[in-house]
Amino acid sequence: MNNASVLIIDDESQIRRLLALTLHSNGYKIFEAATGKEGLTSVASHPPDLVLLDLGLPDENGHEVLRHLREWYTNPIIIISVQSGEEDIVRALDNGANDYLVKPFRTGELLARIRSALRKASSEPNVPTASFQDLTIDFVNRIVRKKNAIIKLTATEYSLLALFARNEGKVLTHQYLLNQVWGPSHENQSQYLRVFIAQLRKKVENNPNRPEHIITESGVGYRFIGKAIDE
């Protein structure tokens, strides 16, 4: 995924320099913007492969920038937020951000998220089967295998797993999952989601208490990990 271009929208020059240095040394082409306005102009003139957007911008609220971008820009947007901003994160994810990073974050995590978002963006969405380490999902026949043995899933468990598999590496918010699997009328009934996640983990994880595939994102949602994060 080298030579992919990344736009960094952050008002802190120190953070911009750090991100630029890190990403540049990993083969990415970098654009920088210090304000929301600059960021929007930059995306319009040279649409990058991915945008890193800080939510706490001085001129325009990061959420506004996200909204403007999502009116036409479809490449991945990863938001950067300060600690304890769960509400902000959920809102941004529900408004079309692909992923999030909480300051302070490790470089390895940043690179992994960028790779995952770019891979997702370029991958073929209409595959009939998908494999994730020991797990194989046959979307055509709705069959899930773990270490080649078929595992029995209820219809809801399957829908949930298939949704995760199609959004590998991406954080899916509670709301989104409820809406997609149970329908809009169940958006506030997160108790079903909790119970089915626990149930699904028992079937697909080697150790349901130390899940490797279905990861809890505290207060936000769940993330499906297909492969080891630093493959």
Added chain:
Amino acid sequence: MAVSVVGLFIHNLIGYRVVAFMLLVTVSILAMFLDIVPVLTAAILSALIWDLFFIPPRFTLTVGTAEDRLLLLMYFIIAMINAVLTNKIRQIEKEAKAKDEKEKSVKFYTTLFNSLSHELRTPITTIIGSVDNLQTNSERLSEKDKADLLSEISVASFRLNQQVENLLNMSRLEAGVLSLKKDWCDINDLIYKTLQRLESNLQKYKLAVHVPENLPLFKLDFGLMEQVIYNLIINVTQHTPQDTLITIQADCIKDRLVMMIADNGYGFPEKEIDKAFDKFYRIKGSLPGGTGLGLSIVKGLVEAHSGSIKLENLPVRGSKFTIEILTEKSYVKPS
């Protein structure tokens, strides 16, 4: 008023001059509890009442004898002096109390700033010093020295971050701006998610987790409860030796979520057990790296959930935290 009514009935028995003393006592008692304005009003009013109802000729404001006139004047002066003096004493008391409180808070903030400046400056000093060393002394450092300095910087940064997070949490709790985002929580997931975050801290400890299979879901703020468990376990690791067994239990007892985190370490100094949750309290001789905020944040967060937390020493060895929270629960079964 009530006293004057009583006086009306008994003044034939005791004479109107004794009634005056009864009224004076009443005004004095009032002065101990009320502000200066109502007390002065009471003093004036009682003088008028005494004149109107008791001094002959009764039911007029005129005063018959010169002796009574003098008495009325004296009554009036005594009532006034009484009211003013009592008020003054109360004011002095108030000032002394305020001064005392101020001294206490100065002492509190001195402790706070000492602790904070130590806890924040130590990692900052480490970072600045290590970076300086790497920048100016690079050619004389071996590869291993450089790696060591970098790892010092890394440890110090995480410590700094932890302190800042504690301070932010404390400020949020104190300012009362912490808003709970309660949602259904799978306690099992909550516990294991926190343990996963603590993996590197727990490598040298033994763990036992007991969560009943049929434990219902509880409505809690997942992120904040994660912070609670995180701080409690970090606290255990700071005060117990390696190989200590940490037991985490959850249960539903009388509609309440009960969570227990116990260890078989040294136990808590029995005399100071009540102070454990106080802000900036630290056991004497404990390892550096804490601000004494962790447990007070835990208490604040549990109380924000309308719950309670207690700490006790176990009969044989070690200590145990017990959290109890009464909140909505749900026994949804997957279908």
